């Protein structure tokens with residue numbers, strides 16, 4: 001049992017974290033059936049001691065108890081912050097009070113956040129990036145800039161000769177087990193996968209960048225900020241990340257082809273007819289693969305996988321009680337799990353008198369950081385042939401946007417303002 | 424009043440605006456791919472690349488300068504929520 005004890009995980013490298021076995025929900029968005037751990041570490045060198053990360057404020061006592069077993073506060077020369085989320089920085093203000101001489105190292109992007117955490121207290125800190133090091137005498141710590149995994153500030157710290165990577169949330173999972181090491185604890189694979197899917201997946205490109213830095217490192221041990229310490233075949237977890245970051249679906253569309261997904265829902269078929277006309281309009285442009293999905297009868301999670309790989313997304317909904325309908329919002333609210341930033345977005349729908357759905361969807365798409373250059377298509381009640389032709393043009397315009405074939409458009413700010421106010 | 428032409432390369436639209444307009448006021452309305460988070464020059468979400476006409480933008484404020492440094496942004500980058508157009512031709516794209 002490790003209750004209250006620091007654990008030596010390698011020569012003069014200690015786990016000094018905290019256990020939170022009863023936690024059942026993390027950051028509101030994650031279920032944690034097995035609780036979690038907040039892993040902090042202490043590395044001893046010739047010149048003193050380095051503390052890597054802290055714990056959640058509520059668990060600070062546990063952290064200090066462990067720290068005091070392996071180091072005196074005066075010995076602490078440096079505090080490294082791999083990630084400033086409160087589950088890792090919660091005990092920082094108190095640690096700084098107890099070890100005021102310690103120098104704080106963090107990523108460039110972490111500086112802003114640090115100020116948000118320590119507020120008025122004056123504190124010297126040293127921003128670091130890939131290649132920067134801390135010399136501990138015969139040992140050396142090296143930094144890896146691995147932003148957005150899963151905050152802008154995240155970084156990893158590598159203990160050079162020993163081949164230990166302190167990876168922050170990367171390779172972590174919410175799984176509390178007092179046996180601590182991956183070859184001793186219960187089966188945590190599901191927790192590992194779940195953590196990746198909910199925390200890392202939206203940042204796939206950043207995962208790939210981080211892997212490019214991590215894969216060349218000789219690894220004896222992976223020391224993440226949550227869950228088991230990975231000492232048995234640490235490389236296999238790096239490989240697993242490589243697999244998870246690969247596209248989930250292989251796109252059968254030719255490489256140079258763009259993909260446009262049209263999602264719609266319709267009570268009386270008006271919005272359906274619009275969707276078909278839009279699809280046909282888009283078909284007139286070469287180099288776009290168009291897919292049409294009725295949200296009624298669709299499964300959100302499968303659509304999310306498709307959306308992750310798509311280039312353009314179009315959503316059609318009637319206006320019901322002044323809003324788009326719930327299946328649309330269900331799908332749109334699930335997109336926080338994948339990267340949609342920069343994709344092409346658009347909206348359409350039939351309405352009765354007020355027609356709020358289209359602009360509400362457009363706002364949401366902008367909120368999700370899609371580009372929405374083509375104004376949505378709205379039609380009152382039953383679309384006429386002329387109106388279906390408009391839909392056809394709308395679809396074609398979207399496909400042209402997607403393939404970068406739009407003619408340059410000139411407009412003044414005044415015209416633009418008028419246009420947006422009429423939407 | 425002096426005018427400026429701002430071209431959003433990713434959607435191929437050129438907007439003529441009065442000098443002094445902020446990029447954010449235009450890019451959102453045309454639906455360009457430049458995206459925003461805090462809108463206050465803090466988060467760096469709106470980082471954009473100035474393809475041409477950097478000199479036609481007002482100098483970055485201290486705040487913007489600081490954030491650009493923290494982002495380790497290049498010489499061609501500005502924050503769209505902060506940058507103000509002075510006149511002439513400006514070409515921008517996300518990132």
Ligand SMILES: Cc1cc2nc3c(=O)[nH]c(=O)nc-3n(C[C@H](O)[C@H](O)[C@H](O)COP(=O)(O)O)c2cc1C
Nearest residue numbers: 266267268269270271318320321322352353354355
């Ligand atoms: C229960 C209900 C509520 C509605 N609420 C609105 C509304 O608030 N605003 C509006 O513009 N249209 C409203 N409508 C009208 C529909 O948007 C309109 O009938 C539309 O053509 C339906 O399109 P669809 O059935 O083809 O998808 C409502 C319709 C129903 C059945």
Ligand code: FES
Nearest residue numbers: 460462465467504
């Ligand atoms: S939107 Fe946050 S810096 Fe511009």
Ligand SMILES: [Fe+2]
Nearest residue numbers: 083085150169
């Ligand atoms: Fe985190």
Ligand SMILES: [Fe+2]
Nearest residue numbers: 085087169225
């Ligand atoms: Fe965390």
